[in-house]
Each structure stands twice: as C-alpha cells, then as structure tokens.
Amino acid sequence: MSDHVDVSNGLPANPEKSTIEGKNKFLGMWVFLGGETIMFATFFGTFLGLREGTAGGPTPDELFSLPLVFLMTMFLLTSSLTSVLGIISMKKNNFKAMRMYFLVTVLLGLGFFGCEVYEFWHYNHVGLGYSVSAFASSFYTLVGLHGAHVLFGLGWITTLLVRYWGKGITLANAPKFYSASLYWHFIDVVWVFIFTVVYLLTLGGA
C-alpha cells in the first residue's frame, strides 16, 4: 500500500496516479475544478452584466493601469511555470528540486497577492469603495474571489512544504502535491480570463 515505499529504489513514473488513492484524488480534483469553473463563470457573467453600471462613480478607464496588471500577470504565469517544473522534478524523483520550485511558486504567488492588495487599496483610495456602484461591487467580488483562491492556494502549498520538508517524495504525498499544482494552474487560467475580460476588454471598449 501507500505506506513504506522505498524511494531509493525509484518511484513509478507517475507517482501521483499509481495508487487508487492517487487516482481518486486526481479525478476528484478535476471534477471540483469543473464546478469552480461554473462558479467563476457566474461571477464573470455578473461583472459583464454590471460593468457599465458605474452610477456616477469612478469608471474603469479612470482606474485601471495596465502596467500593474501586466506585472501581476507575469508573477502568476511564471509561478504556474515553476509549479510545472516542480511536478516534472517530482516525476524524476528529484525532491530537492521540486521543493525549490514550489518554494519559488509560493514566493511569486505572494508577489501577485501583494500587488493585488496594493491595487485594491489604491482604487479604494481614489474613490472606488465597495458600495459605490454595481461596477465596483461586481469588480471587487470577481477579482477578490480570485485573490482569495490565490491565498488559499498559497496556504495549501505552504502546508505541504512544511509537512514534507525533509520527507522526500512518497506515493502518499505525490498526489497531494499534484492536486495542489492542478489547483494552482486553475487559478492561473482564471486570471488569464480576468486579465482579458475585466481589464483588456473593458479598457478596449468592447
């Protein structure tokens, strides 16, 4: 079973899917993300329906600054890349490299999150309070929910790193790292949509 696997003799090629527990986690995670997609779609729909409703408050053109959003996108996209590298290292049974890549992922994620906190603070400062308009409420809700997902993902990966810092890759923890990285990619994909729909399309006047 999943306990007592001797890593020195080499793990199977796909350690995350070689036990039934791992297979279950893999599928369960995909189904969960399917549901999350629909939830985000609902918030996207809400934003698209309400973004014109600025009710005399600040408008997107006055607020959004693409350089900051570009920086955030870079942070998150790179963190997605490092988490892929982490999983590749896992499949090569290189625990040290995997640990390092996931650590970098967390740091980049924190960078993203920091920017987002600054962004919200700034908008609030220039008059876009949460209750100022339907646009404000729906913007903060959609982007903030994504931010909350980032925070949860950071907590998740950090917990795994702390729990397994000196333990090496096993058949029991490989699925856990794999699920966390799937979740992280999902967050990244959602951000790509936020970047296009919320920032680019709204600024481009589409």
Add this chain to the structure above:
Amino acid sequence: MATATATANKKKSVVWDWLTTVDHKKLAILYLVAGTLFFVKAGLMALFIRIQLMVPENDFMTGQVFNELITMHGTIMLFLAVTPLIFGFMNFVIPLQIGARDVAFPFINALGFWIFFFGGLLLSMSWFFGGAPDAGWTAYVPLSTREYAGSGMDFYALGLQVSGFGTLISAINFIVTIINMRAPGMTMMRMPLFCWTGLVASILIVFAFTPLAAGLALLMLDRLFMGQFFTPDMGGNSILWAHIFWIFGHPEVYILVLPAFGIISEVVPAFSHKRLFGYTAMVFATIVIAFLSFMVWVHHMFTIGIGPITNSVFALATMTIAVPTGIKIFNWLFTMWGGKLVFNTAMLCAASFVPTFVLGGITGVMLSMAPVDYLYHDTYFVVAHFHYIIIGGIVFGLLAGLYYWYPKMFGHKLNETLGKIMFWLLYIGFHLTFFIQHILGLIGMPRRVYTYLGGQGWDTMNLVSSVGAFVMGAAIVVLVLNIVYSAFKSERITVSDPWNARTLEWATHTPIPEYNFAQTPQVRSLDPWFYEKVHGEGKMQPAEPLQDIHMPNGSILPFLMSLGLFIWGFGMIMINMDNPIVPPGVVIAIGFIMTFGTMVLHSKEDHGYHIPLEEVKKIEKEVG
C-alpha cells in the same frame, strides 16, 4: 499494530462511534435520520399552512408568519429533507451495487454529511433570532435584499451556502466512487440504473450548486456588505438574481427526481421479476434529460418580460424534455408488462409513481407554453404541478426505496399491513390535496397569499385540499408507527436476498460486515446477482483471494470542521445583529481558525488499518 487499532476501534462509545464514522453504511443512516427529521419539521409547517388556508379570511396566523412558513417549508423540503434522503440511499446502495468496499473518499463523505447538517442547523437557528426567512424559497430580489427582508434572509444565504458546500463535496465523492471504484467486470453499461442516475445527478450538482453558491454569495454581500448588484439606482440589475437562481433551480428539480427515477428502475424490475426493459434507452434518456435541464431555466421567467423570441426558444427546449421522460415512462410500463407482478408496499409506491408523475409532466408541458403561462404563472396551478412531481414522483420513489432496501439496512422488513395502510392514506390524501389545486389555480387563486375573501368559489376546494393534507399527515404517522413497530415485532432476516432480487447489493450478507465484500466480486453480466443465481453457482465469483482487508480510520475532524463552518457562518450573520453579545469578528475568527485548523490537521497522513485474515474468516462464519 493493525490489530491493535482494529480492537481499539471496537471499544469506543456508541456516540463517539457515530460522530467519527466514515463508513458509508452508517453515514447513510445518519443522512436518513437527519433527512427524516427535517422532513417532519417541514411537513408540520405544511399542515399549519393548510390550516390557515382552510377557510376564507382565517386569522390563525399573521401574513408574516405565513410567509416565513412557506419559505421554510420549501427550502427545507428541497435542500434539507429530500436531498439528504436521496444521499442516504445513494450512500448505502451505490458502493454495494458496484461491488466496492467503500466510497472513494470516506473522509469527505463524512465531511459532506456534517457540513450539510450544520448548514441546516444554521438555517433553522433563524427562528430564535428575529424570525425565519420570508421571501419564498426562490428568494427573489428585491424582496430578499437588505432593504426589504429581516435577518431571516441572512440565515437563508449563509445556511444554504454552508449546506450547499456539503452537498457539493458529497457529489464529487459519488462521481469519483462510481467512476473509479467499480468491481472488475462492472462496466459502465452493466451498472444498475440507480448508479447511473446517481452519477448523473451528482454531475448536475457539481454544475448547478456552484452557480447557486455564487448567487448566494451575491445576496450575502448585498445584505451584509452593501453590495450593489441588485440596486437599479446604483447600476445594479434585479433580473440577475432570477437568472442565477433558475440556472441552478431547474437542474435542481432534476437532481432530485433523477435518483427517484433510479429507485423506480430498481424496484419495478425486482417485483415484476423481469429485467428492466430498454436499459440502454434508460441510460440515454437520463443523460439527455440532464443535458436539457440546463437549457430551460427561462421557463420560470416567462412573465418577467425578456421578450417573445427568448420565450419561444425556451418554451420549445422545455417541451423537448417530455421526450426522454416519455421514454422512461414507457420503459417502466413495458418492464411490468407480462411480468410476475408482486404488489407489496414498495411496488405499490413504485407503480403509482408512474401515473402521478405523468400528470405532473403533462401540467409541465402545459406550463411550458409561454403565452398560456401568463394565465397559470404564480397561481395554484404551478403549486399543483410541482407537487405532483415532488410528492407523486420523488416522495413515492423514496418510499419505494425505503420499503425495498429496509431489510438490507436494518435486518428486518417493514410491516406490510401498516405499509399498505400508509400507501393508501398517502395516495388518496395526496390527490385530494393537490388535484383540486389545479382547478383553484385555473379559476385564479394566486399562490403565496396568506388568506382570501370568501364567495369566489374557492372555499370548498380549499377545505378539501386542507382535509387531504391531514390525510397525508396521518400516512406519515402510520409510517413512523410502522418503523417503531417493525423494529420490535418484525421477523429478523438472515438471508442475504429476501426479495429474490437482481443486483449486487443483495449478494452481501445481512447484516453487512463493515467491509461489505470479503472478496471483491467478479461481475459477469448486467444484473450480476441474478445472472449468478441462474447461470452460476448462486454466489458471486471472487475477483481476488481472501486476504487482509484495508479499512479507513474514523475521524472526529469532519465534525469539528463543520462546526467551525457553522460558527463562521453564524459570526457573519451577527454582523447585522443589533446588540451582539460577542463582537462578530471574534466569532468569525474562531470559526475560521477551526475550519482551516482542522484542515491542516487533516493533512497529517492516516493510512487506516487492516482487518486481519483470521478476523475476516471469523466474521464471515458468523454472518454467512
């Protein structure tokens, strides 16, 4: 080491055992008990509603209480009674029917139950803090926003948010279980129809409960944090809620009815002593219904004024659902055709399901004609329509399942005489209550009014309807009596297959050992148990040697995590309270830490334990 854990588990007290169990059979019973309690609670509310409407200009209760009662009746029945009852059967039966030892995620299974339960508790707390929600189970804005509704709606938004999350993770667990945990030879197209409908309903939950979660979040943000989504003056839009709610709401009705279809598809072949007619068509129809159920939500909004083109498109889409549904009806009829029919209580419920459900379907097609819906909408005609489907369909389906699986669950049958009394009371009471509501609706009685003037030709019909409600109440009393009576008096069952049935759950011993199957069975056909009885040696062929059996450990963490969510949710509601004794922030923090703290604790690995071979042999000898 493993043995030590196994024996240590035995010594725990009964209460602790139930609080920490991750066994799908025990969780099934917890679901059934909790669902029944909520069912009785909401049923009593229904009786109060019918007392109020029994005579014109009644002052039995105020309009406010009436609104609270109809809101809670609908909300509880759908989210906290029928859903858990269905989950109870799915939990008990699906792993057995696919030949598995447990579900894919036993821990998540327990977590799902406790979160649902605490969410229901949170909603019910509303009675003690300024009154229950009162904007209808559909919670239409602006009625339900901070401007017009009291604190009850906060409980609605957060209670359903919490319990909905439990439902969601349980559904994910069922999907993974059905896809990954099937015994060797149990291909998808050999699965019993109950597993199929359970799978499809779970998929619907994943795609329908998530928009609901989003909608409830918007409502919560509106009420607690001044969100402006629904305020037209601030750029908001009040139709938005109706869309989100019904994108969830219409699939929800199929989430409830599909598993009931599944139960009927098990009970009808068992007591017709024939295989299910048109198995493949049944599977196909289930999938088509699920797909279409996402395409029709606007039929709840025909009168909102979206426009004739949209209305026509959704009217046509709605009508097409009648096609796959019709396929199912005919397949049940053909299953019975020429069979050796046994009309015990289970079969009576299943057989009566068919015509009652057809009536509900016909009124559904009537409602789907958008122009005529202006006449029916928001009248008692709609109330009659959905009760024909929900009681005539789902409740009768659940009762059929209860009488059918009861011996496997509890080791004795329910009494047949009391069962038949219950059936006839319920059947007659149901038609008495609801048939006449079609006519009331057609002659213009609106729904959701707490009283009406006499002399409009409504008086007698309302009286009849209320009398019918009491007859139904009597039926439920007989059911409860039956459960108690049978627990003491009914003959104990030791055979594995008291009904001479067809599917794998009847191949297990009664009572079922905690590991279900000592050896995972090898499935060789559709209706595998029947196949082995006719073509094999009368028992399942094993797919593995007899060996130590790996089992998951129980855990108190699901309970604690759910309690954490409950406290968190309650803290959120306190934000709107006038004089909270403790600052809401503190309560929220406690709940938050409990929820995520237990999550971190859970990341500690737990590999379960093994039941050693000798122990398995001993148990097999005792029950076999």
